[in-house]
Amino acid sequence: MLATMAxxxxxxxxxxxxxxxxxxxxxxxxxxxxxxxxxxAGLFVALGRSRRAAIKKEDTFYAFLFGxxxxxxxGKLLYLLTISTELPAxxxxxxxxxxxxxxxxxxxxxxxxxxxGIFGMLVGYSWAFKIDFKKxxxxxxxxxxxxxxxxxxxxFFAGCCHGIKSEACGVYFxxxxxxxxxIKLFPVQLIEAFGTFLIFCLLHxxxxxxxxxxxxxxxxxxxxxxxxxxxxxxxxxxxRGSLFRLSxxxxxxxxLILVVSVLWIYRSRNxxxxx
Amino acid sequence: MxxxxxxxxxxxxxxxxxxxxxxxxxxxxxxxxPQPQAAGGLAIASLILGIVSLIFLFLPVLxxxxxxxxxxxxxxxxxxxxxxxxxxxxxxxILNIIALVVxxxxxxxxxxxxxxxxxxxQQLR
Numbered sequence: 001m002l003a004t005m006a007x008x009x010x011x012x013x014x015x016x017x018x019x020x021x022x023x024x025x026x027x028x029x030x031x032x033x034x035x036x037x038x039x040x041a042g043l044f045v046a047l048g049r050s051r052r053a054a055i056k057k058e059d060t061f062y063a064f065l066f067g068x069x070x071x072x073x074x075g076k077l078l079y080l081l082t083i084s085t086e087l088p089a090x091x092x093x094x095x096x097x098x099x100x101x102x103x104x105x106x107x108x109x110x111x112x113x114x115x116x117g118i119f120g121m122l123v124g125y126s127w128a129f130k131i132d133f134k135k136x137x138x139x140x141x142x143x144x145x146x147x148x149x150x151x152x153x154x155x156f157f158a159g160c161c162h163g164i165k166s167e168a169c170g171v172y173f174x175x176x177x178x179x180x181x182x183i184k185l186f187p188v189q190l191i192e193a194f195g196t197f198l199i200f201c202l203l204h205x206x207x208x209x210x211x212x213x214x215x216x217x218x219x220x221x222x223x224x225x226x227x228x229x230x231x232x233x234x235x236x237x238x239x240r241g242s243l244f245r246l247s248x249x250x251x252x253x254x255x256l257i258l259v260v261s262v263l264w265i266y267r268s269r270n271x272x273x274x275x
Numbered sequence: 276m277x278x279x280x281x282x283x284x285x286x287x288x289x290x291x292x293x294x295x296x297x298x299x300x301x302x303x304x305x306x307x308x309p310q311p312q313a314a315g316g317l318a319i320a321s322l323i324l325g326i327v328s329l330i331f332l333f334l335p336v337l338x339x340x341x342x343x344x345x346x347x348x349x350x351x352x353x354x355x356x357x358x359x360x361x362x363x364x365x366x367x368x369i370l371n372i373i374a375l376v377v378x379x380x381x382x383x384x385x386x387x388x389x390x391x392x393x394x395x396x397q398q399l400r
Binding site: 029101 | 339342346349350353354356357372375376379380381
């Protein structure tokens with residue numbers, strides 16, 4: 001067991017040095033490839049669950065595309081919000097403003113913004129095309145942590161979203177554009193990738209018989225948000241902003257737990273009253 | 276005279292129209308009614324945006340505008356296909372999906388942006 005873990009550690013340390021894939025002089029960022037593979041895996045899971053959720057596969061596919069739009073727009077908007085205080089100064093002092101806009105448009109996404117975007121677009125899809133939103137949640141909720149798991153592995157390859165300095169169990173990101181090259185950093189991305197994969201297994205296999213999409217989504221929030229809150233203490237990239245010693249993502253985790261708890265209590269009281 | 280006899284004595288063209296209207300109402304039990312002319316316009320718009328997105332993605336400066344046109348084109352293609360699945364709407368959908376895949380793999384690199392913005396922000400402090 002220890003030997004296997006040591007071999008895995010050596011492999012990860014080796015892989016952390018290669019953020020890109022080279023194919024015939026074309027450089028493909030592994031982060032983007034992992035995001036793509038994660039979305040594809042999420043789509044297959046959602047399509048597989050669409051029969052149990054009693055939704056047509058066509059609607060699942062279109063809702064998935066709507067979710068992708070929400071993922072991109074939501075993640076980007078929250079990222080811009082986290083750096084909003086820096087934006088005026090950045091634009092004032094940037095020599096090449098087009099280059100700055102390019103940089104802001106193409107990189108930098110916050111997962112919680114993507115999650116809110118996905119949720120919003122699924123609500124929009126169910127409202128526009130008269131699909132039961134509870135059924136959409138039943139099909140899509142386990143797909144979210146699975147896609148997230150792939151994305152975090154992509155973050156590991158890119159060296160972004162890295163952890164704090166750690167001589168004992170850190171790795172070097174020698175070719176990363178973000179992580180400092182000569183410092184051993186805790187691979188918090190891999191911990192989150194493993195944790196979100198476990199959450200996917202919990203939602204998809206353990207709670208297989210659940211037919212209530214709202215319950216499944218609430219369960220995902222109640223498991224992932226505390227997990228993310230704790231992991232944030234090991235994050236070393238503090239550009240994303242903080243307030244009263246808690247990071248933006250920690251505040252959003254607390255807010256999500258609060259909102260979902262209130263909605264759950266309200267829903268339980270309503271169902272008791274109707275009975 | 277009962278309803279069936281009345282129906283049989285009607286003009287055949289009127290019978291066909293009534294049957295078609297009845298079948299159309301049966302095909303959309305959830306109340307969602309297709310609008311053929313609007314769907315045609317949306318399908319063409321999505322196809323144009325798909326073509327534009329793919330062209331922009333291969334141009335150095337306009338590539339990032341291609342992301343926005345691909346997102347808008349995708350929404351239009353889905354709405355068009357839901358209203359009336361035609362070949363043009365399908366083509367628009369496929370082109371916009373290809374554009375989004377290219378954007379995801381090639382352009383979206385959180386590492387690059389964060390490093391650039393952090394470097395500039397630190398210089399300003």
